[in-house]
Amino acid sequence: MSSQNTPPDGPENEVSPTTGTEPSDSTAEANEPVEGGLVAEVAGMTEKERAEHEAEVAEVVAPDREIAVEVGDTLLELRDLTMRFGGLTALNSVSFSIRRGEILGLIGPNGAGKTTCFNAMTGVYRPTEGQVLLEGKPLGKLKRFEITRRGIARTFQNIRLFSEMTALENVMVGTDARHRTGVVGALLRLPRHRREEKEGIERAMALLEFVGIADRAADKARNLPYGYQRRLEIARALATEPKLLCLDEPAAGFNPAEKEELMELIRRIRDDGYTVLLIEHDMKLVMGVTDRIVVLEFGGKIAEGSPAQVREDPAVIAAYLGVPDDDVA
Numbered sequence: 001m002s003s004q005n006t007p008p009d010g011p012e013n014e015v016s017p018t019t020g021t022e023p024s025d026s027t028a029e030a031n032e033p034v035e036g037g038l039v040a041e042v043a044g045m046t047e048k049e050r051a052e053h054e055a056e057v058a059e060v061v062a063p064d065r066e067i068a069v070e071v072g073d074t075l076l077e078l079r080d081l082t083m084r085f086g087g088l089t090a091l092n093s094v095s096f097s098i099r100r101g102e103i104l105g106l107i108g109p110n111g112a113g114k115t116t117c118f119n120a121m122t123g124v125y126r127p128t129e130g131q132v133l134l135e136g137k138p139l140g141k142l143k144r145f146e147i148t149r150r151g152i153a154r155t156f157q158n159i160r161l162f163s164e165m166t167a168l169e170n171v172m173v174g175t176d177a178r179h180r181t182g183v184v185g186a187l188l189r190l191p192r193h194r195r196e197e198k199e200g201i202e203r204a205m206a207l208l209e210f211v212g213i214a215d216r217a218a219d220k221a222r223n224l225p226y227g228y229q230r231r232l233e234i235a236r237a238l239a240t241e242p243k244l245l246c247l248d249e250p251a252a253g254f255n256p257a258e259k260e261e262l263m264e265l266i267r268r269i270r271d272d273g274y275t276v277l278l279i280e281h282d283m284k285l286v287m288g289v290t291d292r293i294v295v296l297e298f299g300g301k302i303a304e305g306s307p308a309q310v311r312e313d314p315a316v317i318a319a320y321l322g323v324p325d326d327d328v329a
């Protein structure tokens with residue numbers, strides 16, 4: 001195997017998958033009260049106050065993201081992307097586009113090449129052939145943290161969190177990716193660093209509230225229930241202010257009620273102005289939440305279209321023939 005084809009980083013919880021940075025020492029003790037300007041006592045609010053509060057949270061969650069393309073224009077393009085591992089062709093000249101403001105589903109039977117697509121887009125693998133373009137510019141040989149800075153964030157099939165850090169700190173790792181103060185500025189605690197730090201805490205708290213887990217902000221990630229950990233991963237990815245959010249099987253291990261809540265969250269993320277690429281095995285969820293779907297089989301694209309078109313496509317039906325309903329992506 002060449003160095004280009006190395007698998008994702010080894011031990012989890014060591015290097016931030018979103019920023020590529022080393023985890024810093026945990027400074028806040030678990031269960032210590034956390035201060036965040038936006039996290040108010042929602043319970044005692046009137047309906048009007050609550051609506052205002054939610055609008056304020058949404059504004060912090062989705063700041064001005066300097067996206068060069070208009071809603072509906074191509075945000076990301078995969079052009080003839082091929083990925084080979086030795087003799088195995090995991091992706092074979094795959095091309096498709098993601099439009100700004102849409103939720104695009106990427107589905108296909110096990111081993112079809114979905115995660116390889118994510119890995120090739122986010123710099124984990126370097127494509128053997130072909131290109132990935134973000135806002136028309138090739139990602140080329142950019143490293144993972146550089147791709148994060150350019151605006152692609154992702155979550156992983158197997159949750160990757162800094163388990164000894166609090167939920168808030170995990171999200172702040174994501175916000176750190178956007179900071180402009182250098183190490184010297186941080187060490188000297190220059191005003192800009194202090195301002196960024198304060199903004200980082202406020203934004204991280206708003207994100208935790210947005211994904212519905214602000215009540216556990218001070219808990220260590222490892223002590224959070226599974227569903228909370230999945231939501232925390234999403235909050236951390238959003239903290240990098242991505243133009244494109246890639247979710248790799250976010251509903252894995254969820255019960256039907258949790259899947260419903262996740263669908264609602266994904267819609268809210270899109271409504272906040274993000275673009276979402278979703279790999280998911282649960283067909284009901286994929287059909288219910290996506291605007292368009294791309295279908296892979298054996299590393300090649302076999303269909304693309306609206307959920308209704310894809311559901312009726314003979315090639316897709318053939319690819320899934322005999323696969324139980326719950327296990328079809």
Ligand SMILES: Nc1ncnc2c1ncn2[C@@H]1O[C@H](COP(=O)(O)OP(=O)(O)OP(=O)(O)O)[C@@H](O)[C@H]1O
Nearest residue numbers: 006007085090109110111112113114115116117329
């Ligand atoms: N690092 C690697 N080295 C060798 N082969 C790999 C590597 N990564 C993926 N593959 C192979 O590439 C093919 C596509 O795998 P990939 O994980 O992208 O499929 P997938 O559609 O995401 O599947 P699943 O739904 O099971 O997660 C598989 O045959 C897999 O074994």
